[in-house]
Amino acid sequence: MTDSTPAPRAPAASRRGLILSVAIGLGVLTAIALDTTVVQVGSEADARQQAFSPDAYGTQEFPRIRDAVIARAVPATDLAAAIAADQDAAIAEYGTPASTGAIMMVTVTGTAGEPRAGVYPLTVAGLPEDLRIRVQTGPAINGTDLRDAPGDIAFGAFRNQIEYQDAGSGINRAMAAEVLAPIDTAALTGRQVTVTGAFRLINPSNWLITPVAMEVQ
Numbered sequence: 001m002t003d004s005t006p007a008p009r010a011p012a013a014s015r016r017g018l019i020l021s022v023a024i025g026l027g028v029l030t031a032i033a034l035d036t037t038v039v040q041v042g043s044e045a046d047a048r049q050q051a052f053s054p055d056a057y058g059t060q061e062f063p064r065i066r067d068a069v070i071a072r073a074v075p076a077t078d079l080a081a082a083i084a085a086d087q088d089a090a091i092a093e094y095g096t097p098a099s100t101g102a103i104m105m106v107t108v109t110g111t112a113g114e115p116r117a118g119v120y121p122l123t124v125a126g127l128p129e130d131l132r133i134r135v136q137t138g139p140a141i142n143g144t145d146l147r148d149a150p151g152d153i154a155f156g157a158f159r160n161q162i163e164y165q166d167a168g169s170g171i172n173r174a175m176a177a178e179v180l181a182p183i184d185t186a187a188l189t190g191r192q193v194t195v196t197g198a199f200r201l202i203n204p205s206n207w208l209i210t211p212v213a214m215e216v217q
Contacts (some may be wrong), residue, residue, distance in 0.1 A: 001173075012148035052163045058170030061153070062178065065171060066212040068150045069105045073192045073196045076108035076133065077126045083204050084128070091201065096151040101202040103149045106209065108133060108195055112188040120188055120206070122195070135195050135209045137185040138176050146175060149198045172210070179211055190217040 074082075074094050093152035095102035110122030110133065118140065122133045136142065147153050147168035158164040197211035 052159070052166070054166040055173060056170070056171030057167050058172070058174035061167075062146070062171050064176035065146055065150055066175070066178075069146075069198050069212045070107075070196055072095075072105040073107040074105065076106050077125055079104065079106050080127055080131055083201070087201075087204060095201065097148055098148045098151075098200070101200040103145055103151075103198050104207075105149065105198050105203050106196070106207070108209070109192065112191055112193050115187055118185065120193075122193070131204050132206045133209065133212075134207065135193070135197065135211055137183075137188070137211075138180050141172035141176055141180075141210060143172075143200065143208075143210060145198045145200050146171045146212065148200075175210070175212060179214055183207060183216055188216065 072094070079090065079094060082094065091097065091102040091104075095104045108122065108124055110124035112135075113121040113123060115137070118138050119134050119136045122135060124133055127133070144165070153167065155161070155164050158167065192217075194215040195209055195211045196213040197209040199207045199209045201207075
């Protein structure tokens, strides 16, 4: 005799639980799909997702920064006189406001002294005796004076403070490659140099210039 006893069926509550679980899973997958953006390789969206490159940024930005600094540079004798007469007025006329000291653009010719860590003091005729002028030549170029010189490179254009700082370093390296690399910066002592660059006006009697152009006699 054939056993025709039907197989036991799952309780209704279990079936409902299974259906609910499947529905939830499908909902999650749908949400993930809707939240996923397909990015075509080489597209603008793809470029935005790539990691920030300080060196690429510096290479791109330095030429216009160089040109802006050269166009606004004031002879050191004129700038020193303006700062001594009225520092705020000198900043308004010649500088770029910044959170820590305005950025001033200057051009100066002087005789290079003995360097310290790649920074040369310059002896410049016609300037007050208490005004110390130095120019940094590397290998490490410090500060963000070039980044801040044009006044239009803002923190909000970057994802975080690290990128903002790295942008300044990238610009400095681009400057060093273009301006300083062709010069024997280890042998400037006693030579006459003409420097055009930017410095941060914190101490009006101490200018540390980051160059954008340099000529050695």
